[in-house]
Amino acid sequence: MFGYRVPAPDEAMLISGGRRGMGTAPFRVVTGHGAFVLPIFRKTRFLTLAMCEAEVDETCVTKQGIALTVRAVIAFKVGNDKESIINAGQRFLSDQDQMAVLTGRIFAGHLRSIIGSMTVEEIVTERQKLATEVLETSKTEMGTIGLSVDSLQIQSIDDGQTGYIAAMAAPHKAAIQRQAQIAQAMATQQSAEAQQAAARNQAEYQRQTAVVQAQYSAEVERAQAEAAQAGPLAQAQAQQEVLLAQTELAQRAAELRQQQLVAEIVKPAEAEAERIRVLATAEANRMKIQAEAAASYDRVALDRMLIDQLPLIVKEAANGLAGANVNVLNGADGLSEIAAGLVSQGLTILDSVRANLGTPQSTGDDKHQQRGGGAPNRREGGPIEIE
Known part of the structure; x- marks a missing residue:
């Protein structure tokens, strides 16, 4: 806008x-x-309020008269309060780079002043003390120009070619070297002892390993011996179990085959035989019934035919006696006997025909007597003679 x-x-x-x-x-x-x-x-x-940096590289003389070159870095900025901004604006607004130049000069002066009151040993061993004193002495002056210091870092302290710092460090170096040698010797001794202990431990380990290996070998040999002894027995037992299993399997197979044969052959054969027997029995019964029916029919028919032919037979028998010279000695009784004999001969012929055809013969004492003589018996009145 x-x-x-x-x-x-x-x-x-x-x-x-x-x-x-x-x-x-x-x-x-x-x-x-x-x-x-x-x-x-x-x-x-x-006016910038950002962080600025100033470097100091100043040669200072210590309390002992030894010149030291000190390098330091100062981090500073314009204060955040209004008064600091006004003070800094009035001094650096037209050329703000002058803030770093002026800050370096201020700290260089305070650094020379403070180092002049200290020994080299204090400066070298107590750098933080030196930085704190420089900050404290420059704070008021920096605040007057509107600047505040965040930190002061002393980067290096150099005595040039005098060698004072190196000489000062020599006893410490010697002590350090001596301590280093002692430490090295102790380390060497400890290393040797450690090596000896390691060698002893190695020997003990090898001995224990040998013992363990011997025990293991003995256990292995014993196990192998037991296995070798138990092998044939186990094999025999296994074979016996296999044979038993095979026998049981064969028995089961035989039973199964027997059941299969019974189901496939025996049962069908028995059923077929039963069928044939039933058919044969039925056929025999049928034939028997037919035969009995036929025999009964033929017997009735034959009897009827013979009965029908009986008068003819008697007649023919009488005709045969027509030309015969018959002497009747007993009168009327003799004639009756002749007629009875003719009838008896006709009955005999009937029985013979029946016998030849399978017809049962007549039973009774009279018929048996008639078949036995072939002629009627004469009565007590007198014999009949036929010439």
Whole structure:
């Protein structure tokens, strides 16, 4: 926006040209925010608040008269308060690089003053004490010009060609070397003792290892011997178990085969035989029934035929006696006997035919007597003679 100015975070904006609100300061200080600045009537300048650095490389004389070259680095900046900004702005606003130059000169003077009151031994061994005293003595003067010091680091202290610091360090070096030699000797001794202990430990380890190996070898040999002894027995037992298993398997296979044969051959054969027997029995019964029926029919038919032919047979028998010279000695009784004999002969012929055809013969005492004689018996009245 026209006329509105904002300083950077590490800057202070100094506005000059007006008297209102400035008090005794020649300008108004603005930090952290912006402000309207009237063109032509106001003038704006910026003062850095960032960290700055100054180096010191100064030759100083100690309390002992020995010249030392001291190198140091000072980190400083403009103070954050308004008074420090005003003081620094009035002194360095036109040439802000002069802050580092002036700071280096201030610290160089205080450094010469303080080193002049100290010995080389104090300076070398107590560098932090030296830096603290220089900071304390320069704080007031740095605050007057609006600067604050953050740190002072002494980088090096050199005595040039005098060799004082080296000579001062010689006893310490000798002591250090002596201590180093002693430490080396002790380390060598300890190393030798450690080596001896290691050798003893190695020997003991080898002995124990040999014992363990011997025990292990003995255990292995014993186990091998037991295994060698137990091997044939275990093998025989294993073979016996295999044979038992094979026998049981064979028995099971035989039983299974037997069941299979019974199911495949015996049962079908028995069923077929039973079927044939039933059919044969039925056929025999049928034939028997048919035979009995036929025999019964033939017997009835034959008997009927013979009965029908019986008069003819008797007639023919009588015709045969027609030309015969028959003497009847007993009168009427003899004629009756002749007629009875003819009938008896006809019955005999009937029985013979039945016998030849399988027909059962007549039973009874009269028929048996008639088949035995072939002619009627004569009665007591008198014999019948036929010529």
